[in-house]
Amino acid sequence: MIESVGKGRTWVLSGTASSYGLHLTDGDELLHLHWGPRISGADAEALAAQGLPPCWPFESQLDGHEEYPVEGGPRFVRPALSVRTDMVRGTQWTFAGAEVIDGDELRLRFTDALHGLGLTLHHRMRGDADVIERWVTVTHEGEGPDLELLRADAATWTLPQRGHWRLSQLHGRWAAESLLVRSELTYGEKVLSSRRGHTGHQHLPWVALDAEGATEEHGEVYGCALAWSGSWRIAVQRLPDGLVQITGGAGYDDSGLLRLAPGQSYTSPVFAGLWSDGGFGGASRAWHAWQLAHVIPDAASERPVLYNSWEATGFDISEEQQRALARRAAAMGIELFVVDDAWFGQRTSDRAGLGDWTPNAERFPQGLKPLADEVHALGMQFGIWVEPEMVNADSDLYRAHPDWVQHHPGRARTEFRNQLVLNLAREDVQACLWEQLDGLLSSAPIDYVKWDFNRCFTDVGWPGEEYPQKLWVEHVHALYALLDRLRAAHPTVAFESCSGGGGRIDLGILSRTDQVWTSDNTDPLDRLGIQQGFTQLHPARVMAAWVTDSPNVQLNGRFSTLRFRFVSAMAGVLGVGGDLTEWSEGELTEARGWAELYKKIRPVVQHGGLYRLRAPEGGLSAVQYVRGDETVVLAWLQAQHYGELPPRLRLRGLDPAAAYECLDTGAVHRGSVLLHHGLHTGLKGDMDATVIRLRRR
């Protein structure tokens, strides 16, 4: 809902529990008014009437108060927008009108007469959520020279005045993604970014801020998350007077996004913001609900239990071996069988084949169809792995088109994992990828594509192109367009976003993929920490997790029980990635039982409200999911010490007046007791884990 008051120069957007307010002064300065609990138009007018507080010498009265601070004029904060022609840098805006679209999107238009530039600020708050989606459009509306868009952030967020702010972030690296860390926000700027061409393993493009010691279930939390899968930057600034602003968008520095000729425009990605007074857990659940309702495609469907052969077979694959794995997987209750790397071109190692998306003739003499048919006959869907944005120098594609990769003339072409990055901004590259992938998806009954991206950008050059810098942004636009086109042409195919594990997880890719590969780290204990961080923002419905072999092959050689591995992976979208040919009959039977149990709890795990009951740092950790009358608790005990009973788990989200029956033991628990005193898990020893299912009576 959007209210416009105060001579049409004050606006309030309201969602289910929160409001967001803006005010345009008589001097056309757009000020931020409010972000927090619901307020009325009259409240917003009263706030606007207070005007700006006085400021100290050497400071600007506007700083910390503007909705979208730009470069130019009396401002010293980090500008969200920076534009230049050959002659003039910076902008000066005149208000040109407001518009409400579909009842939930406010568009505020401004023009800069000197540059002939138009700027539209978009704010959308849907009636069923508290997430505000913000983005900008910048258009060259004049006839003059081209304009260089040095930076155009999607939004700047302004927080209310409080004492001490604490910053939460999700940092990491390969095999250690989305680890939650909290620290005091001191004066100056904290910059999180990727300068790698993809979202990156190093930070999820998300921050959360709380001022008064929010806990998992209590207190005010502000969060912001960017919907962009290329390089990005979020700068959190604590200004001299203590005010906090967060500005973010595409690109890691201010050295140029795009050049706009007359008539051309740039639309930024969405930078979404959320206020919650339900603590970090309340904020997560609100983020999850919004993504399930408005971001993730076909989110109401359930994701199948998959098998992936990567850890079992690596590059050494054959049709017969995949058939053998498929038969074992089907017997275990797997629903989707995915052939990972090495089915195509001359891909017998990571040295060759990327770019040639046709089945390897020795490994799959009749193509993929016979295997796909057998997998279907076994009752499973069939999926494959691709990495379309890359080539190996040893590939037919690169031999034919060495100029199709990002490179600087006269400079070495950096290889990581023996691969180079295709220049997706080129139309011929786009056309070739479309043809290859559309052809592939038409050549066999393929239900699922795991789309990987295994190296960062290094040599972002484009010989012959006037403004090669645009490649950073246009690569991402081309990737999105290719995915959108493939999805439209093959609507039954689901896509997974992978980038050496969790290197490309963001709201942008999630709006066009069905799930993400959370991490190459499949150690079940490490995964608990990764999942704790991941679920701060994203729902279990997209969080793929595999049960692999013990000792762990990929990373650390750790021994773990099959029970612990399964319950850890059941916290998201369950998959299996072990070498099933080495599993004993006993293990296969046990695994079948876990897969069956997962299918029973799946609706609650994938679509329920998620409560993180105990963080993984301690001996006992647990997550609870609630959907309607159903509740599922997953709990893990790493190691028991001195024979002590692990503490009871106090549950959340239940009705204190109701009774809950445990579906496995038949025991009946009172809601008030579960909430206040908790539930014994019965866990003991090392690497123990359990699934507790409760139903309201």
Ligand code: DGJ
């Ligand atoms: C990186 C992915 O994260 C792995 O799961 C696997 O698909 C390999 N790439 C294959 O090269």
